[in-house]
Amino acid sequence: MSRPRTHVRGPRNPPSITRPTLPTSSHDCTSLQGPPTLPSAIPQLGQRLLIDSSVPFNIIRDRSAFQSYLSDRKVIRCLNGTIFEAVGYGSVLLQVTAMKEEHSLRPSMCYHVPSARHHILSVTSLLNGDMQVILAHRSPRIILPLKARQAQPSLPKYYPLSREKTHFFLKCRFALTSTVPLPPHDDCNPQSFTLTASSH
Template sequence: MSRPHTHVRGPRNPPSVTRPTLPTSSHDCTSLQGPPTLPSSIPRLGQRLLIDSAAPLNIVRDRSAFQSYMSDRKVIRCLNGTIFEAIGYGSVLLHVTAMKEEHSLRLSMCYHVPSARHHILSVASLLNSDMQVILAHRSPRIILPLKARQAQPSLPKYYPLSREKTHFFLKCRFTLTPTVPLPPHNDRNPQSFTLTATSH
């Protein structure tokens, strides 16, 4: 008999996420109990993002990953009590492989947290972008919005996720380019936390 899986979709503010039935671990970064930590076997800086249901915002630890950037200190409080101190924000361009083709995925708002142990893709930001997140033992994935796929038929239906024990990751390749400055950010602007996807 197959195990239950989690199908995460709306409401948007705040999102309600039900974890799948997985082995318990003190290193569960998406658990709503305790601060996130990772086993030493998981690289601190790699070409992937941790799918996190506790983080309200996207987090990238590498300054060179940003295409646009604005220095600005911000305290980010997660649902599990973890606190991150960001020193800037900007946009990040990723390349994700789906259906044997590489597609571009732009995160229009990411926060720069050098002290973070890993890059984080917030479930809240995905839900706010009308995406769906399925965390399952088989075929975990991020489903793109139907409207986006209708407007751009070359887009895949979903981005596959990888799984390590109780952690889910989006494997990607960062586009490293010279950054340009951004204007000051208004936290009340919901459009600042959107994801857009284009294929190429």
């Protein structure tokens, strides 16, 4: 007997992003984090992103994955008490396979956290991009906005997710180009970004 489908909604009170003194020990972080790592070589970049409803922003481990980037230290506090130490932010370009075709997904605001164990795609960011997230035993998926699909009929209805025990992942690959510097980010509205999709 399959479990009922679950629609994930964003938090009523979004977590805050602050600039306190950074924790001096990696033990200040929860199990989502591990010891600091150097950016991976391009062929070794992770090929999937963990779908997480407690993290308010997208998290990328590897500096070389960014298409645009600005160094800027921040502490990100999550709903479950996790503390992420970000050293910069920028945009990445993901190539996702759906319906046997490759499509582009571009989160325009991702934080660089070298100590994170996984690349993380925030449910909050997806909802802000007018997407729906269905985490279910069968056919977990990210449903693309109807307006985007009407404007670009070649887009799929959804991106499939993979499931490992209680975790869900978006399988993808990073499209890597030369990094472009970013202007300073406005902390007053840290979630002012879009998540768009376009097909090849």
